[in-house]
Amino acid sequence: MSTIQVLKPKFHIDECLAQIRECLEKGWTGSGFKTAEFEQKWKEYTGHPHACYLNSNTSGLHLAVNILKRRYGWQDGDEIITTPVTFVSTNHAILYENMKPVFADVDQYLCLDPVDVEKKITGKTRAVIFVGYGGRVGQLDKVLEICKNHGLHLILDAAHMSGTRVNGVTPGTWEGVDVAVYSYQAVKNLPTGDSGMICFADGELDAQCRKVSWMGINKDTYARTSSEGTYKWNYGVDYVGYKYNGNAIMAAIALAQLPYLDEENARRRQIVKMYDEGFSKNPKIQIIPAPHPEECSFHIYELVVPDREALLSELAKNDIYGGVHYRDNTEFSMYTYAQGTCPHAHEVTQHIITMPLHLYLTDEDVQKIIRIVNDFVK
Numbered sequence: 001m002s003t004i005q006v007l008k009p010k011f012h013i014d015e016c017l018a019q020i021r022e023c024l025e026k027g028w029t030g031s032g033f034k035t036a037e038f039e040q041k042w043k044e045y046t047g048h049p050h051a052c053y054l055n056s057n058t059s060g061l062h063l064a065v066n067i068l069k070r071r072y073g074w075q076d077g078d079e080i081i082t083t084p085v086t087f088v089s090t091n092h093a094i095l096y097e098n099m100k101p102v103f104a105d106v107d108q109y110l111c112l113d114p115v116d117v118e119k120k121i122t123g124k125t126r127a128v129i130f131v132g133y134g135g136r137v138g139q140l141d142k143v144l145e146i147c148k149n150h151g152l153h154l155i156l157d158a159a160h161m162s163g164t165r166v167n168g169v170t171p172g173t174w175e176g177v178d179v180a181v182y183s184y185q186a187v188k189n190l191p192t193g194d195s196g197m198i199c200f201a202d203g204e205l206d207a208q209c210r211k212v213s214w215m216g217i218n219k220d221t222y223a224r225t226s227s228e229g230t231y232k233w234n235y236g237v238d239y240v241g242y243k244y245n246g247n248a249i250m251a252a253i254a255l256a257q258l259p260y261l262d263e264e265n266a267r268r269r270q271i272v273k274m275y276d277e278g279f280s281k282n283p284k285i286q287i288i289p290a291p292h293p294e295e296c297s298f299h300i301y302e303l304v305v306p307d308r309e310a311l312l313s314e315l316a317k318n319d320i321y322g323g324v325h326y327r328d329n330t331e332f333s334m335y336t337y338a339q340g341t342c343p344h345a346h347e348v349t350q351h352i353i354t355m356p357l358h359l360y361l362t363d364e365d366v367q368k369i370i371r372i373v374n375d376f377v378k
């Protein structure tokens, strides 16, 4: 009996090694070279006009808040509306900039509920961070409409959304999205080791981000080395920036993985379809729907069950491992001030279980998991 993990990245090892070899032979593993090539490929793949490669999505979310705060003159204590059903990076990014996360509840897709978003707007609200939960676009269109009507900015945490489209278009490129941030962390749909991409709609903010993400320096090392063959030592420092830049080794892996992303997401959708069919007739189990499921990246697959702990143990007995994405963030000490403000999120996060979803699952594995779950939850 072989172990079935909840998430498991698939690396195209020979292609990854060939890409990494190029870096090592060239003697260039830092920013530039492969990072520039991957930025270009990502722009072509998504349709984003700008893309800046970073060491993580977490860094990107921080930069998104940092750069928009500077650009629009937001003050310490100003508010950003966000979700409690996310990895804590989303919300820490707001605290890094001394702003206040105001939590809005989630809808049936476990994405921000536009009705509650509108209720949470105050005179201090400056922006909304929308998380595309599990790759779902949720009701992003309605949230964008609200932002437009209230003069708010929108940051898209697209950590799960690599490859998600709606009618062929990447939602992060929709009008009104100020910036979209992707993750290529070790188990995301496009896995590297750790890295991310920040895609501003505005070219000036992208240019600024390139400096702020590399200590505030106004020229990158690769350009200084390669432009005239000699290392140009003379650079300025425009901001108290951060060491958030991505490196060529991670970009090399990303370049090797990207050509497979669409077919891999298609396989994820097949598995999701099998799960949905397998669980939809069980009255004790609730599945999380997705708008536009035929174009969703489906990073994770959740069920809502009466007793999550019991099901996790039952699965473990069969060497199958589930997970939980996520705990209600208002349970964490720095966010407890918001407890009770998002009742649906609180309720549903007591009952969600993440089922195995990755590219090493066979159809037989999926049928076996469905059988075990349906036999146990009844």
Ligand SMILES: *Cc1c(COP(=O)(O)O)cnc(C)c1O
Residues within 6 Å of the ligand: 055, 056, 057, 058, 059, 086, 087, 089, 090, 131, 157, 159, 160, 182, 183, 184, 185, 194, 195, 196
């Ligand atoms: C993974 C994840 C992040 C953080 O991404 P890193 O690249 O690991 O920093 C942020 N938000 C969500 C929703 C995530 O799943």
